[in-house]
Amino acid sequence: MEKLYNTNSLSFQVFNELERQIINGVLTPGTSLTENRLCEQFSVSRTPVREALRMLEQKGLVQITPNKGAVVLGISEKDLTDIYTIRMYVEGLASRWAAQKITDEQLERLTEVVELQEFYQNRACSEQINDLDTRFHELIYEYSDSRTLQHTLSNLHHMIQHYRQRSFSSDGRAPKAIKEHRDILNALIAHDADLAEKLTVEHIANAHANLLSLIVK
Amino acid sequence: MEKLYNTNSLSFQVFNELERQIINGVLTPGTSLTENRLCEQFSVSRTPVREALRMLEQKGLVQITPNKGAVVLGISEKDLTDIYTIRMYVEGLASRWAAQKITDEQLERLTEVVELQEFYQNRACSEQINDLDTRFHELIYEYSDSRTLQHTLSNLHHMIQHYRQRSFSSDGRAPKAIKEHRDILNALIAHDADLAEKLTVEHIANAHANLLSLIVK
DNA sequence: AATGCGGGGATTGTATACAACAATACAAGA
DNA sequence: TCTTGTATTGTTGTATACAATCCCCGCATT
Secondary structure, eight states, X not given: OOOOGGGSSHHHHHHHHHHHHHHTTSSOTTOEEOHHHHHHHHTOXXXXXXXXXXXXXXXXXXXXXXXXXXXXXXXXXXXXXXXXXXXXXXXXXXXHHHHHHOOHHHHXXXXXXXXXXXXXXXXXXXXXHHHHHXXXXXXXXXXXXXXXXXXXXXXXXXXTHHHHHHHHHXXXXXXXXXXXXXXHHHXXXXXXXXXXXXXXXXXXHHHHHHHHHHHHO | OOOOGGGSSHHHHHHHHHHHHHHTTSSOTTOEEOHHHHHHHHTOOHHHHHHHHHHHHHTTSEEEETTTEEEEOOOOHHHHHHHHHHHHHHXXXXXXXXXXXXXXXXXXXXXXXXXXHHHHTTTTOHHHHHHHHHHHHHHHHHHTTOXXXXXXXXXXXXXXXXXXXXHHHHSTHHHHXXXXXXXXXXXXXXXXXXXXXXXXXHHHHHHHHHHHHHHHO
């Protein structure tokens, strides 16, 4: 379950770091990524760099033009809004399926995450809260027991990590979000698929609305 | 728009061919892909093979374990059902957005595709019909004017190409599907977002039901 | 001045060589 | 017999060398 994962392999180190930089806006859209520059930057040869770039292309984070190289695509504010809307349409499905299939052991793990969130919520640890938010949603994706749905939603959720961080760190969104998580958890405990779906859709809608209000400012 | 795209580069040739084989079930789940074997098979060096494998991993078609190699994941019947269900939740959104944003020129192109389908529908050319089905849906994804939605749905639609082929080649599904396409097209022409969404969801549901009836046999 | 045409430097594409790791088989010792 | 250590082999990870392509710039021609 833990993603100790390919943390070794230089390809993945480069991939993860570039992904992070793109998602966090360090690398702005339009930036062209020449292989040699990245080689120097990461002190690795071209092989892992090229592999990382190919992976990023499949994720839609860079665009590779044959014989010309890679440019950063990044995540625009329109992408952000689109992602929330897409999640509003589909993330309820994850909770619905999870409600039908979740085991007692899985419920325990999820409960633990929610309790940790409640523990942190008044301590202004926006990073921990964001991490736990990620874990909460990722666990539901996993417990939906659908590889494809997990893959799809995980990608979407991951893309907007940086924006969520802003949301949690700036205002009173965290307590509300955590309360909503607790409600969803209760619906899952009751195996009430309809309710879990409904609450999840509302949760996404609220998160979206909150983020929009921040951006307008 | 056309995907003349990276058809050159050996990496993409290998990627496309492996993807095709996985999607078509030529490579069954669990098959382990050793780099040297693929090198011989495609008569290329390890570099493009490795890049292809990394891309396939990001698409969720193979799983790479560090220092151990890649194994085929493939698309199970459960994945198939899941994909249709997910599309039922989200594909309507593409039509909704397309209805709001589609231009006259884009409508012409889409109309052309539907007319071609109607031309072929009684000629038992299931391959052409499948190709045109792909083009119809891909165009709507494109005209939804959302990079993320296009990316998401394009992946899902692509995954089940092989199953759709079976659907079109085996029974009276093609004429019904084409009729549904015509109805969706009309809704788009009228820029009726609600109707376009509703018809699209029904279209996916019908396609799913049809495929299920085939599999049960 | 505008256009067309090399040419050289920079960049990507591909192949290969070497290093690190994993798995297996086999032998030595308890 | 069982265990454990080790050698061997096959596979993946990384670096580098070479080939193909593109791009920019200067130059000549009109």
